[in-house]
Amino acid sequence: MSGDDSRSQDLRAPVVELLGLVAFGELLAFERMARDAALAPDLRRRATLGEMAAVEVDGYQRVAARLAEHGADPERAMAPYVRPVEEYHDATEPKDWLEALTKVYVGDGIADDFLAEVAALLDAPDGDLVRRVLHDGRYAAFAEAELRAAIEEDPKVANRLSMWARRLVGETLSHAQRVAAERAPLTELIVTGTGHEDGVQKLFQRLMTAHTARMDALDLNN
Amino acid sequence: MSGDDSRSQDLRAPVVELLGLVAFGELLAFERMARDAALAPDLRRRATLGEMAAVEVDGYQRVAARLAEHGADPERAMAPYVRPVEEYHDATEPKDWLEALTKVYVGDGIADDFLAEVAALLDAPDGDLVRRVLHDGRYAAFAEAELRAAIEEDPKVANRLSMWARRLVGETLSHAQRVAAERAPLTELIVTGTGHEDGVQKLFQRLMTAHTARMDALDLNN
Numbered sequence: 001m002s003g004d005d006s007r008s009q010d011l012r013a014p015v016v017e018l019l020g021l022v023a024f025g026e027l028l029a030f031e032r033m034a035r036d037a038a039l040a041p042d043l044r045r046r047a048t049l050g051e052m053a054a055v056e057v058d059g060y061q062r063v064a065a066r067l068a069e070h071g072a073d074p075e076r077a078m079a080p081y082v083r084p085v086e087e088y089h090d091a092t093e094p095k096d097w098l099e100a101l102t103k104v105y106v107g108d109g110i111a112d113d114f115l116a117e118v119a120a121l122l123d124a125p126d127g128d129l130v131r132r133v134l135h136d137g138r139y140a141a142f143a144e145a146e147l148r149a150a151i152e153e154d155p156k157v158a159n160r161l162s163m164w165a166r167r168l169v170g171e172t173l174s175h176a177q178r179v180a181a182e183r184a185p186l187t188e189l190i191v192t193g194t195g196h197e198d199g200v201q202k203l204f205q206r207l208m209t210a211h212t213a214r215m216d217a218l219d220l221n222n
Numbered sequence: 223m224s225g226d227d228s229r230s231q232d233l234r235a236p237v238v239e240l241l242g243l244v245a246f247g248e249l250l251a252f253e254r255m256a257r258d259a260a261l262a263p264d265l266r267r268r269a270t271l272g273e274m275a276a277v278e279v280d281g282y283q284r285v286a287a288r289l290a291e292h293g294a295d296p297e298r299a300m301a302p303y304v305r306p307v308e309e310y311h312d313a314t315e316p317k318d319w320l321e322a323l324t325k326v327y328v329g330d331g332i333a334d335d336f337l338a339e340v341a342a343l344l345d346a347p348d349g350d351l352v353r354r355v356l357h358d359g360r361y362a363a364f365a366e367a368e369l370r371a372a373i374e375e376d377p378k379v380a381n382r383l384s385m386w387a388r389r390l391v392g393e394t395l396s397h398a399q400r401v402a403a404e405r406a407p408l409t410e411l412i413v414t415g416t417g418h419e420d421g422v423q424k425l426f427q428r429l430m431t432a433h434t435a436r437m438d439a440l441d442l443n444n
Contacts, residue, residue: 027259027269030275034257034275043249043300043301046249054275054276054280057275060272075264075265075266
C-alpha cells in the first residue's frame with residue numbers, strides 16, 4: 001500500500017486485531033440476539049430484536065470491508081477471538097428474558113466501553129468506524145429500558161438480577177483479561193497509546209467504575 | 223379506507239392471513255439462520271448466514287409495514303402461526319450443518335412454493351410484495367449449492383441426507399396441512415382463487431411434484 005508512514009505501519013497489526021475483535025463481536029451479537037428473541041415475552045419485542053440484530057450484521061459488514069481495505073482477511077482477523085468469546089457465552093447462558101437483558105446490559109456495557117477506549121487509541125478512520133458501529137448498536141439501551149420497567153413493576157426481581165449481574169461481571173472481566181493477555185498487539189496498543197506501563201490495569205479499573213455506575217442506575221447493587 | 227370495492231373487502235381477511243404468515247416466516251427464518259450459523263464449518267459461511275438473515279429481517283419489516291397499511295396489527299396477524307411453525311421447527315431440529323442445509327432446501331422449498339401459489343391469488347401490490355420478499359431470500363439457493371458440493375465430495379452423505387429429507391417432507395406437509403385446515407380464510411382464498419373445491423388438495427399435489435424434482439436435482443431420492 002502506498003502512503004504508509006512508519007506510524008501507520010506500526011499500527012497495522014493492532015488495527016487488524018481490534019477490527020477482528022469488533023467484527024466477530026458484531027457477528028456473534030446478531031446470533032445471540034436471535035437466541036434472545038426466542039425468550040422474548042411477545043412478538044413485538046421478538047421483532048424488535050430481529051431489527052436490532054440486522055443492525056449488527058450491517059456493523060459486521062462495515063468492519064469486514066475495512067479489514068479488507070487494510071489487506072487483511074476478515075476470517076483470519078476474527079479467528080483468534082472465536083474460542084474465548086464463545087466460551088464466555090457458554091459460561092453465561094441466560095435462562096429467561098430478564099437474564100438475557102441483564103447479560104446485555106452488563107456484558108455489552110463493559111465490552112463496548114473496552115472497545116471504545118481502544119478505538120480512541122487508533123487513527124481515524126478506524127477509530128471513528130469502531131465508535132460508529134458501537135453507537136449504532138441499540139441493544140444495551142433497549143435492555144436498560146426493559147429492565148427498568150420490569151424492576152419498577154416487580155422490585156423483587158432486582159435481587160435475583162443483582163446476583164446474576166455479579167456472576168456476569170466476574171465472567172466478563174476474566175474472559176476480557178484473558179483476551180487482553182493473549183493478544184499482545186492489543187496490549188501493546190493500550191500501553192503505547194496510554195503511555196503507561198499499567199495502562200491495561202488502569203483501563204480495567206475505569207471499566208469497573210463505569211460498570212458500578214450502570215448497576216447503581218438500575219439499583220442492581222444489592 | 224377509501225376505494226374499497228366488494229372484491230378487495232372480501233379479500234381483506236385472507237390478505238392479512240397470508241401476510242401474517244409470511245411476516246412470521248421471515249422473522250423465524252432470521253432466528254433459524256442464526257442458530258444454523260453456529261453449525262457453520264467456518265467463519266466465511268457463518269458470516270454469510272448473518273448477511274442472509276439480515277435480508278429476512280428486511281423482508282419482515284416490509285410485510286409488517288404492509289399489514290399496518292391494511293389497518294392490521296402485525297403481532298395479531300402473526301400470532302396464529304407462532305405455535306404451529308415453532309412446533310414444526312422443534313420436530314425437525316438439525317444435528318449438524320448438512321442437516322440444517324437439507325432442512326432449508328426441503329422445508330423452505332415447499333413453504334416458498336406454497337406461499338408463492340397463494341400470493342398469486344392476491345391482488346397486486348400484496349401478491350407482488352410476497353413474491354419479492356420470497357425472491358430476496360437467498361438461503362435455499364445457498365443450501366442447494368452447499369449440498370451439491372458436499373455430496374460431490376463425499377457421495378455417501380446422500381444416503382443419510384435422503385433419509386433426513388424424507389422425515390422433513392413428512393413433518394413439513396403435516397404441519398402445513400394443519401395450518402391450512404386451521405386458517406379458514408387461507409383455505410377459502412385457495413378454493414375461491416383456483417375455482418376448485420379440491421383446490422387445496424391439488425395445490426399440495428403440485429408442491430409434492432416440485433419437491434420430488436428438487437430431490438432428483440441433488441440425487442436425494444435413494
